[in-house]
Amino acid sequence: MGLFLGEALWEERFEALSVPTLLILPPEAPMAPRPVRNDSVRTVVIPESGHCVRRDQPGRYHEAVDAFLADHLDA
DSSP, X not given: OOOOOOOOOHHHHXXXXXXXXXXXXXXXXXXXXXXXXXXXXXXXXXXXXXXXXXXXXXXXXXXXXXXXXXHHHOO
């Protein structure tokens, strides 16, 4: 028996975002939103990672976050 959290409307929610947003994913992410068409959302896929990208690939994770913040903190 699993836990049902309701209908995931991720794609619609991500497409509606109007603030800079970073979505970091592993190569296999069946529950993650499909790619969205929203210039406010940057999606980064981190190779050789699983469910916890930050734990599995901390260097690549921090590179993605640092680049995102560098692009948006002074904007």
